[in-house]
Amino acid sequence: MDHDVFxxxxxxxxxxxxxxRAELEAALSGRSPRAAVAAVIEAGLGEAPRxxxxxxxEGSVGRGQADGLRRFRCKGCGKSFNALTGTPLAxxxxxxxxxxxxxxxxxxxxxxxxxxxxxxxxxxxxxxRHRFLKAANxxxxxxxxxxxxxxxxxxxxxxxxxxxxxxxxKRGGKASKRGHSHExxxxxxxxxxxxxxxxxxxxxxxxxxxQAVLEPVLGKDALMVTDGAKFYxxxxxxLGVSHAVLxxxxxxxxxxxxxxxxxxxxxxxLKTFLRPHRGIATKYLDSYLRWFHLAGxxxxxxxxxxxxxxxxxxxxxxxxT
Numbered sequence: 001m002d003h004d005v006f007x008x009x010x011x012x013x014x015x016x017x018x019x020x021r022a023e024l025e026a027a028l029s030g031r032s033p034r035a036a037v038a039a040v041i042e043a044g045l046g047e048a049p050r051x052x053x054x055x056x057x058e059g060s061v062g063r064g065q066a067d068g069l070r071r072f073r074c075k076g077c078g079k080s081f082n083a084l085t086g087t088p089l090a091x092x093x094x095x096x097x098x099x100x101x102x103x104x105x106x107x108x109x110x111x112x113x114x115x116x117x118x119x120x121x122x123x124x125x126x127x128x129r130h131r132f133l134k135a136a137n138x139x140x141x142x143x144x145x146x147x148x149x150x151x152x153x154x155x156x157x158x159x160x161x162x163x164x165x166x167x168x169x170k171r172g173g174k175a176s177k178r179g180h181s182h183e184x185x186x187x188x189x190x191x192x193x194x195x196x197x198x199x200x201x202x203x204x205x206x207x208x209x210x211q212a213v214l215e216p217v218l219g220k221d222a223l224m225v226t227d228g229a230k231f232y233x234x235x236x237x238x239l240g241v242s243h244a245v246l247x248x249x250x251x252x253x254x255x256x257x258x259x260x261x262x263x264x265x266x267x268x269x270l271k272t273f274l275r276p277h278r279g280i281a282t283k284y285l286d287s288y289l290r291w292f293h294l295a296g297x298x299x300x301x302x303x304x305x306x307x308x309x310x311x312x313x314x315x316x317x318x319x320x321t
Contacts, residue, residue: 018103033096038068040099040307041083053086054079068095087311088134094120101128102303102310106295110276133287136294136309143192144219148263149210149226151202152270153184159281185282187270187289188213191263192222197297199270199289207234215239225258269296 016024051058057076064071069082084090089098097118104114104125115125158164186202188210200213210231218224223242226232228249236243246252246260253259270289273296274280280288294309295301 018107033099034068037095037098037307040304041311042070052076052079053081084311088131089310092128092131094118094124098307099303101125101132102306105129105132105291105306106301106303108273108276108291108295129291130284130287132306132310133290133294134310135312136290141196142219143190143196143198143217144222145192145194146257147190147192147218147222147224148260149188149190149214149224149232150260150263150267151186151188151205151210151229152267153186154271154274154285155279156183156185156282157279159279185285187285189263189266189270190214190218191266193262197266197293199266199293201286201289205229205231207231207238210235211238225260227260266297 013021013024052060052074055074055077057074059075060072060081061075062070063073063080066082069084071080071082073080097120100118101114104117109117111122111125111129114129115122118125118128120128186205187199188202189197189199190213191197198213198217202209202213214235218239218241220240223244224232224236224239225244225246226236228245228247233243233245244255244258246255246258253261270292273292274288277288294306
């Protein structure tokens with residue numbers, strides 16, 4: 001190819017869309033989309049296979065390939081497995097579209113947009129979304145130092161249920177009662193000053209429910225900063241951490257270094273992330289929280305990292321404050 005023609009070709013790369021870029025990368029690497037996906041899936045496997053997903057045994061031997069992935073046979077139980085066995089992606093088809101779907105997750109696309117991007121039915125895109133998010137989690141290093149904690153509320157939705165004990169709402173609707181009630185679902189979010197963030201659904205707005213979310217991730221050196229809700233005082237005592245209360249009702253929003261503005265910003269980010277999806281059924285809300293941590297809090301994660309998260313490989317990344 002003439003040098004000038006080559007330079008002109010390079011100049012046009014910036015105009016390619018995401019799908020065209022993916023196709024170009026696959027062509028330059030000499031890999032088909034299916035081979036590229038297989039390479040990502042097996043990247044962390046190395047020469048030695050992981051523990052047998054059937055019996056937990058470590059001894060296994062290679063048994064060729066199937067569907068582009070290496071297969072292994074466990075010496076203990078005699079069963080075969082590959083890198084996807086025991087993961088939410090096991091037995092899913094159309095692997096050649098998985099990196100493209102990872103890009104769709106990264107961009108927070110709707111089901112319809114995902115289906116169009118990947119060339120699959122909307123029902124398939126919906127099923128993939130929840131399979132990909134099942135193993136993803138909001139893993140983070142332990143929260144320490146000043147840790148802001150606050151809850152936010154989202155209107156509960158029973159979308160998809162056929163038997164309701166109330167009149168169905170249209171287009172999301174509004175709660176029949178003002179303020180907090182059983183019509184709202186509570187989400188607890190905690191963030192420290194390094195940017196690490198944890199979230200979880202609250203079964204009830206109580207100290208015990210908050211403790212269940214915070215206990216696995218809150219360091220003993222933490223200073224828990226909250227508003228004046230009394231259940232946080234009980235929760236802090238149960239966790240054995242220091243606790244500072246801001247009297248928001250009296251207009252105290254900042255006291256020196258203490259505030260809950262970071263976690264309130266996370267609340268707004270979460271609701272902004274969920275808004276395009278037009279009312280999420282509460283039974284799926286936990287999956288969408290995982291998606292928020294995977295893509296909403298991080299700046300456009302790569303399709304590779306989305307696929308790794310789907311098979312249970314996680315990299316802890318702090319969110320800039």
